Amino acid sequence: xxxxxxxxxxxxAEAHAGFVNAHGAFGxxxxxxxxxxxxxxxxxxxxxxxxxxxxxxxxSIEAIADAAVVRFGVAALAIWxxxxxxxxxxxxxxxxxxxxxRRAAFExxxxxxxxxxxxxxxxxxxxGPGLDRWVExxxxxxxxxxxxxxx
Amino acid sequence: MIAVLFFGRMADLVGQRxxxxxxxxxxxxxxxxxxxxxxxxxxxxxxxxRAVRMSLNRVVSRDDRAVAxxxxxxxxxxxxxx
Numbered sequence: 421x422x423x424x425x426x427x428x429x430x431x432x433a434e435a436h437a438g439f440v441n442a443h444g445a446f447g448x449x450x451x452x453x454x455x456x457x458x459x460x461x462x463x464x465x466x467x468x469x470x471x472x473x474x475x476x477x478x479x480s481i482e483a484i485a486d487a488a489v490v491r492f493g494v495a496a497l498a499i500w501x502x503x504x505x506x507x508x509x510x511x512x513x514x515x516x517x518x519x520x521x522r523r524a525a526f527e528x529x530x531x532x533x534x535x536x537x538x539x540x541x542x543x544x545x546x547x548g549p550g551l552d553r554w555v556e557x558x559x560x561x562x563x564x565x566x567x568x569x570x571x
Numbered sequence: 572m573i574a575v576l577f578f579g580r581m582a583d584l585v586g587q588r589x590x591x592x593x594x595x596x597x598x599x600x601x602x603x604x605x606x607x608x609x610x611x612x613x614x615x616x617x618x619x620x621r622a623v624r625m626s627l628n629r630v631v632s633r634d635d636r637a638v639a640x641x642x643x644x645x646x647x648x649x650x651x652x653x
Binding site: 470476479 | 576626629650651
């Protein structure tokens with residue numbers, strides 16, 4: 421597993437290429453890159469601030485990664501997550517999974533993202549012109565997470 | 572000494588990120604510390620007590636727990652990552 425909590429910007433294309441080089445031999449790789457949107461609910465967003473709890477945040481990401489590996493039996497999993505100030509247009513999260521079979525790789529990434537949205541120890545703040553608000557998980561985030569409890 | 576950290580909206584409500592408190596002679600608990608440090612904000616309706624999440628030594632706890640000298644407590648709002 422490759423877990424990183426990053427205080428500085430990272431190159432998502434480089435992260436992806438590195439993962440493919442390291443794990444491409446398994447045959448199937450699925451990945452997700454989350455990028456900070458420049459708008460939220462009609463408001464312009466200049467940057468996010470992701471507050472985090474050193475030690476607990478890393479542990480929460482590792483627990484999600486462990487669960488994804490166990491549940492879907494993927495051969496390799498990477499989660500890179502930004503913390504601190506993340507400008508609009510910058511990647512905030514990179515998740516990738518490698519497996520001999522594509523379904524497991526797709527599902528491991530989807531599952532890890534759904535849990536990261538609600539269970540990783542981050543507190544997200546949207547900041548822009550006339551905007552400064554904490555973001556809480558949406559009903560959609562909760563429903564996304566529920567899917568995995570039903571299947 | 573008990574270290575108390577605040578994250579997310581809770582840090583805004585108390586205006587601090589970290590405080591250190593002497594441990595109370597009669598002992599402390601998560602709920603007692605929450606009421607002591609965030610009671611004003613709760614009473615003012617700025618936050619509901621059940622919206623205040625807690626951890627003891629970096630382990631999330633929904634229940635009240637005894638807090639001893641040297642422990643690290645945190646109060647925070649619901650997580651929102653990704």
